[in-house]
Amino acid sequence: MAQATIGNSEFDRDTAVTARPDEPGVFDAQLSAGWTILRAVNGGYLLATAARALGQVLPHRDPFTITAHYLTASEPGPAVLRTDVIRAGRTMSTGQARLLQADGAGQEVERLRVTATYGDLDALPDDVRTSAKPFDIPPYERCVGRADGPDVADAAAFSSGSTEITDRLDIRLDPATAGWAVGEPSGRGEIRAWFGLADGRDADPLSLLLAVDALPPTAFDLGLGGWVPTVELTVHVRCRPAPGALRIATRTRNLAGGFLEEDGEVWDSEDRLVAQSRQLARVR
Structure with missing residues (x-):
């Protein structure tokens, strides 16, 4: 099968x-x-859809920072996106998008509200001063995915609903953070993985918004199962990713009151930190 390309992929x-x-x-x-996962539409996919709409109304093309509040669970089917331009400057512009779906009575229900600032990633200066270093992860071929038994991507934690999204992703988990799939969570609240789209499409700023919400929840590594719905998700896109597989690490340090935070970082094939994220999620 021919590899999909940016602009021509599922x-x-x-x-x-x-x-x-x-x-x-x-x-x-x-x-x-x-x-979808567990009958709900994935939050990163929703964020990318809203970001695509904002990219058509704002004068700049790339999301620099984007924040979504998930108000109600989205379902497969028709949706409406209503956008507003808040400010259009010379180097950055800011907008808002609301994603809505009709309920059983035909009334619009708001599923998602997004605020974002866009710019041009290719116009950013090359100067980098950072203490961030790529995290350690075994080579792709030594990490575990759906082809390895037991089936990590469809482990028991996902078994109570649709796992359609796993057919569209190429995720290879670091074995050191995949013990939860065989009933041996580490308790550290960490997930590390190689990530790509199953059809071979390279990453771009929009697909980074999907990537940060595509790994199994860190709650699984804490020994918890079930759905972990996102309440709020913020993504910072730092540069345009190079072709090739991404490496993603997510970590939670605090689960309290039924909520946890997940901090994520995404590195590209040239060892550049291309995206960072934080989300607040509810543990059920």
């Missing part, structure tokens, strides 16, 4: 939005069942 087709000619700033989308 991810691009499933995050496509269509502008309404008679309603400026309003877009229609079709949320695909292919990106």
Whole structure:
């Protein structure tokens, strides 16, 4: 099978939005069942769809920082995105998007609200001064994925609902953070993995928004199971990723009151920190 390319892949087709000619700033989308987990549409996929709509109304093309509040669970099917330009500057612009779906009575229900600042990643200076270092992870071929038994990607924690999204991702977990899949969580609250899209599409700023929310929840490594819905997710895109597999690490340091935070970092094939994220999630 030919490798998919940016702009010509299932991810691009499933995050496509269509502008309404008679309603400026309003877009229609079709949320695909292919990106669901436990019957809910994945939050990173939703964020990428909203970001695509914002990219059509803002004068800059790349999300620098984007924050989403997840208000109600989204379902596969039609959705409407209503966008607003808050400020358009010379080097950065800021906008807002609301993702809505009709309920059983035909009334619009807001699923997601996003605020984002966009710019041009290619125009950023090359100067890098950082103490951040790529984390250690075994080579791709020594990490574990769906082809390895037991089936890590479809472990018991995912078994109570749809796992369609796992067919679209190429995730290879660091064995040191995959013990939860065989009933041996480390208790450290860490997940590390290689990440790519199953059709071979290289990463871009929009797919980074999916990547940061694509790994199994860190709650699993704490010995907890079940759905861990995201309440709020913020992503900082630091540079355009180079072609090749990504490395993602997520970690939680505090679970209290039924909520935990997850801090994520994404490194590209050239050892550059291309994205950082933090989310607040509810443990059920």
